[in-house]
Amino acid sequence: MANEKTKAFFQDIKDHWHEPDRSKGNFVPYKEYLHIFLGIMFNYAARSPLGYIGFGASCYLIMYHYNLPYLAFSVVGLIGLPLGYIWNIVGWIVSDNLGFMPKKTARSVNTFYMGSFLIGLLLLVFDASKLLPADGALVSMLDSFAGISARSVFKIFGIQILFGGLGGLRDIFWRKKLVPKYGRYKYILYSNFFQKSIAIILIGWLPVYNIQDVDERFWIAYLLFSLFNLYSFDDKMETCAFLCSPNVQERIKIRTYPVKIAHLLNSIVAMVIPLLGEFSDINFYRYVLPGFFIPIAALTLVFAGKVQERIPQPPLEKKQDVSFWYGIFEVMRNKYNWINTTATLIDALGNGMIDIMAVIYLYSMRLSGLEYSLLTLLFTFRGTIPNFIAPYIMKKFSYRTLKLFKQALFTVSIAMIIGVLAIAGENVSFCAITLYIILWIRGFLEEIVKMAESDMSRRMGDYQMYLSGERLENFGGVFSWFIAPVTTIVGLVIPIMLLSSGFNSNWDVFFIDAARFKLLAIPLAIDLVGHILMMIPFGFWNYNNRQHDYVMKVLVQRAELAQEGYIPAEYKGGLTFTESGKLDGEIPVDIESVVAAADIGSAEELAAIKMN
Amino acid sequence: MGEKRDYTQRVLLYDPMFDEKMRNASENRYKSKWKRAVFVIVIVASVLASIYFSFYSLERDRYAFKETENGIMLSQFSGRETDRVLYIDYLRDKDGNQPDTSKPVTQVREYAINCNEYLNFIYISKTVEKIESTSFFTVNNLYGVFVEEGNEHYRVVDGVLYELENGQPVKAVFSPAKRAYVLAAEAVGAAVPQSPEQVEAFLKFCEDNAEEIDAAYEEYRYTVDLPDTVKVVGHLAFAYNEKLRKVVLHEGIVELEEMALFRCSQMETVDFPSTLQKIGSDALSFCGEVKYIYIPAGVTEIGHHAFYNCGAEQIHMELSEEEADELVDFGDAWIPKKRNVIMKAVPVLYNQEKEVG
Numbered sequence: 001m002a003n004e005k006t007k008a009f010f011q012d013i014k015d016h017w018h019e020p021d022r023s024k025g026n027f028v029p030y031k032e033y034l035h036i037f038l039g040i041m042f043n044y045a046a047r048s049p050l051g052y053i054g055f056g057a058s059c060y061l062i063m064y065h066y067n068l069p070y071l072a073f074s075v076v077g078l079i080g081l082p083l084g085y086i087w088n089i090v091g092w093i094v095s096d097n098l099g100f101m102p103k104k105t106a107r108s109v110n111t112f113y114m115g116s117f118l119i120g121l122l123l124l125v126f127d128a129s130k131l132l133p134a135d136g137a138l139v140s141m142l143d144s145f146a147g148i149s150a151r152s153v154f155k156i157f158g159i160q161i162l163f164g165g166l167g168g169l170r171d172i173f174w175r176k177k178l179v180p181k182y183g184r185y186k187y188i189l190y191s192n193f194f195q196k197s198i199a200i201i202l203i204g205w206l207p208v209y210n211i212q213d214v215d216e217r218f219w220i221a222y223l224l225f226s227l228f229n230l231y232s233f234d235d236k237m238e239t240c241a242f243l244c245s246p247n248v249q250e251r252i253k254i255r256t257y258p259v260k261i262a263h264l265l266n267s268i269v270a271m272v273i274p275l276l277g278e279f280s281d282i283n284f285y286r287y288v289l290p291g292f293f294i295p296i297a298a299l300t301l302v303f304a305g306k307v308q309e310r311i312p313q314p315p316l317e318k319k320q321d322v323s324f325w326y327g328i329f330e331v332m333r334n335k336y337n338w339i340n341t342t343a344t345l346i347d348a349l350g351n352g353m354i355d356i357m358a359v360i361y362l363y364s365m366r367l368s369g370l371e372y373s374l375l376t377l378l379f380t381f382r383g384t385i386p387n388f389i390a391p392y393i394m395k396k397f398s399y400r401t402l403k404l405f406k407q408a409l410f411t412v413s414i415a416m417i418i419g420v421l422a423i424a425g426e427n428v429s430f431c432a433i434t435l436y437i438i439l440w441i442r443g444f445l446e447e448i449v450k451m452a453e454s455d456m457s458r459r460m461g462d463y464q465m466y467l468s469g470e471r472l473e474n475f476g477g478v479f480s481w482f483i484a485p486v487t488t489i490v491g492l493v494i495p496i497m498l499l500s501s502g503f504n505s506n507w508d509v510f511f512i513d514a515a516r517f518k519l520l521a522i523p524l525a526i527d528l529v530g531h532i533l534m535m536i537p538f539g540f541w542n543y544n545n546r547q548h549d550y551v552m553k554v555l556v557q558r559a560e561l562a563q564e565g566y567i568p569a570e571y572k573g574g575l576t577f578t579e580s581g582k583l584d585g586e587i588p589v590d591i592e593s594v595v596a597a598a599d600i601g602s603a604e605e606l607a608a609i610k611m612n
Numbered sequence: 613m614g615e616k617r618d619y620t621q622r623v624l625l626y627d628p629m630f631d632e633k634m635r636n637a638s639e640n641r642y643k644s645k646w647k648r649a650v651f652v653i654v655i656v657a658s659v660l661a662s663i664y665f666s667f668y669s670l671e672r673d674r675y676a677f678k679e680t681e682n683g684i685m686l687s688q689f690s691g692r693e694t695d696r697v698l699y700i701d702y703l704r705d706k707d708g709n710q711p712d713t714s715k716p717v718t719q720v721r722e723y724a725i726n727c728n729e730y731l732n733f734i735y736i737s738k739t740v741e742k743i744e745s746t747s748f749f750t751v752n753n754l755y756g757v758f759v760e761e762g763n764e765h766y767r768v769v770d771g772v773l774y775e776l777e778n779g780q781p782v783k784a785v786f787s788p789a790k791r792a793y794v795l796a797a798e799a800v801g802a803a804v805p806q807s808p809e810q811v812e813a814f815l816k817f818c819e820d821n822a823e824e825i826d827a828a829y830e831e832y833r834y835t836v837d838l839p840d841t842v843k844v845v846g847h848l849a850f851a852y853n854e855k856l857r858k859v860v861l862h863e864g865i866v867e868l869e870e871m872a873l874f875r876c877s878q879m880e881t882v883d884f885p886s887t888l889q890k891i892g893s894d895a896l897s898f899c900g901e902v903k904y905i906y907i908p909a910g911v912t913e914i915g916h917h918a919f920y921n922c923g924a925e926q927i928h929m930e931l932s933e934e935e936a937d938e939l940v941d942f943g944d945a946w947i948p949k950k951r952n953v954i955m956k957a958v959p960v961l962y963n964q965e966k967e968v969g
Contacts, residue, residue, distance in 0.1 A: 485662030504727035
């Protein structure tokens with residue numbers, strides 16, 4: 001029996017190696033499964049060395065070599081807060097239109113970006129603080145921030161607008177050139193590979209960390225890291241894999257097997273990297289990180305082009321034109337965005353917390369080399385098994401149930417962590433091991449919910465497309481406009497508390513037992529309150545498989561109609577649609593009746609439709 | 613491509629994008645001028661409010677004080693590049709001016725100075741009664757400390773701040789991280805400042821002879837000889853003293869507190885006296901040049917990671933293994949480790965006699 005099943009399995013692969021099994025509603029041939037596997041494997045593994053570099057207090061490079069004040073990072077965020085709105089507005093118009101804008105819009109956008117670039121360059125080259133009175137209140141206030149001065153504030157501002165402008169210009173250019181060929185997600189890998197490779201070399205070799213003056217050191221480091229961050233090399237292949245089929249079950253199958261197995265190389269790379277050097281040794285950043293990133297990223301590009309995006313949508317030239325206000329108000333129609341926003345707002349209570357795993361690894365267990373690799377690998381693997389059972393769990397439980405479970409899980413685990421720190425804090429090894437186990441179990445259980453969240457995030461794009469004709473993924477960021485001001489202030493609470501408890505730019509304070517407890521437990525207690533409150537918004541979530549199946553049927557139908565010249569924006573009548581009945585979030589409440597009343601064709605007919 | 617289908621003959625699924633009512637409602641929404649105006653006003657107002665309150669929260673006064681039941685406490689000092697001397701004497705305004713002599717400072721809060729790279733000297737008046745062990749944390753360019761004559765609680769001896777009891781130094785509290793720089797400058801010809809008034813001249817000399825002093829500082833190593841009356845080397849007392857070669861611990865010392873000699877990376881020898889009873893956690897952490905550690909029989913408590921990342925390849929104990937197990941309270945990972953593929957604890961040799969020389 002098992003033998004026969006195995007034979008059938010291999011036969012199925014052979015039969016559908018080049019062409020997918022349309023009878024089952026599949027869109028992806030097995031050959032592409034291999035390409036997805038290899039593309040994701042290398043793309044994901046390339047991110048491993050990149051994970052050691054980031055402009056933040058928890059980055060080991062910053063921690064061991066730069067000695068930058070903790071609160072100075074908050075100042076950077078504050079300077080970027082108003083600018084972020086401007087970048088968002090312009091960026092959404094560009095990206096949600098896939099780079100194809102009306103001529104007038106395109107001219108305005110290009111002028112804006114070029115102007116930003118030039119002004120940023122001027123601010124970088126010249127010291128704009130000399131325009132202010134040296135003994136004025138503004139200069140005095142700016143000089144009072146740790147690691148910041150009036151001069152460096154203008155430099156930081158200049159850096160932000162310089163790279164904002166440069167990034168925007170690059171984005172338009174590369175989208176136009178590469179999106180038609182590579183799709184809307186993975187084009188960025190091609191546009192950024194060479195530049196990222198050069199940037200990762202510069203990060204290790206330029207001795208910016210040796211600059212004596214902390215104000216100078218801070219802004220020049222920010223410049224260097226901004227250059228590094230300009231060229232993203234995210235896991236776009238995984239995003240592509242999530243959208244390589246309009247068939248939800250096929251998507252989940254791809255995500256469960258080739259995608260998750262592909263993460264194995266990343267685990268191996270993540271384990272090997274710490275063996276090759278100490279974080280406190282600068283040669284680790286000079287040789288080890290570029291030595292891994294460059295060849296692996298190059299291999300990503302080899303397979304990336306062989307994976308297709310199959311999002312049901314009209315042809316590019318017939319796509320929905322997205323104006324700024326249309327995009328804004330359309331995403332605000334999506335009630336699930338409001339639920340997520342409310343939860344994010346509450347979650348801000350935990351912003352600014354120190355990474356407890358970094359403290360456990362480096363200051364409690366004091367790991368390095370092989371021990372560090374093994375424990376981090378074990379920690380990373382906690383998500384592997386849940387990934388294989390996630391599809392079954394997701395079928396059995398609703399998204400709402402899973403989200404509520406996650407908040408309860410965090411609440412209980414945080415309470416346990418605080419308890420362990422309070423009771424056994426002085427028994428360093430016992431405390432560290434217990435915390436590790438708690439966090440491991442939490443991560444294990446959380447992984448299923450993460451898969452559900454990731455899946456739901458894609459589904460929200462589909463739902464938004466159902467509502468508005470485009471996924472509006474970038475416009476979804478409008479909610480951050482409301483929450484950013486609040487989270488900015490709330491996000492300062494913990495860092496300011498940490499400062500008064502001894503944490504600034506010197507991480508050695510975590511060697512002090514009394515300080516370690518305060519620096520970890522108090523922020524955790526605040527975070528715990530946040531997780532309890534986050535259960536409230538998710539109680540209102542009611543978008544499940546049923547609703548999503550209907551949405552996908554409508555999107556397929558819409559794509560067909562577009563092929564025949566029926567575009568919503570130009571529709572003047574002539575077609576017959578079912579009655580909607582009562583609607584919830586623009587989806588019929590009685591979906592089954594609506595579907596039964598429609599002529600949507602057989603599965604074979606649907607599968608025969610060529611997708612864009 | 614699939615077979616062409618005649619959609620006018622089919623009943624299609626309800627699609628909100630083809631629903632005229634929905635489309636009109638959507639259009640009214642995003643074309644409404646007043647809705648756009650409200651949107652913009654709300655965003656702008658909240659951003660401005662956020663920036664204002666955030667900068668307000670982040671702004672740090674140079675000097676911050678707090679009134680306690682025991683008097684005025686210096687709670688925070690956030691010095692600028694030009695602040696080379698910190699005066700801990702009286703309540704001052706936020707810029708450190710207008711000292712109010714009717715309100716003397718009596719305490720310094722923990723982490724009052726945290727990660728300051730500019731401060732060179734600290735002046736402690738005679739009214740200060742309590743300084744926490746972490747009050748001056750990571751002041752990397754601190755050259756020296758002055759204590760006003762008449763202070764009954766603290767005194768500076770050979771550059772090190774001590775806590776007094778009955779007029780005698782009993783506890784080493786704090787040694788400036790860059791003490792060696794002053795000594796190197798002295799070797800080049802500087803007059804070591806004995807009071808804040810002499811600091812400016814000293815700094816001027818250092819600036820004029822920077823190259824020479826830096827060269828001398830690079831090679832400089834010094835020894836600290838603790839007074840005979842000292843019983844305790846305090847928490848972080850000699851932390852980050854990179855040029856410290858040796859601390860002479862006389863008989864009579866009973867305790868090395870937590871991180872007492874933390875990151876004394878050039879310290880070559882440490883000779884524990886027979887009176888020593890307690891070695892705190894991380895007491896000799898990151899003292900990579902310390903090759904020989906001998907623990908006398910009187911030690912009954914060794915804190916966790918006491919010798920973490922030390923240079924010693926072995927630990928020598930006067931007690932036997934059985935005695936040590938019975939009498940000594942060992943903290944987690946107190947034995948230093950060396951890497952040979954994996955980290956392994958160095959051997960502990962019991963029943964040892966102290967090596968002389």
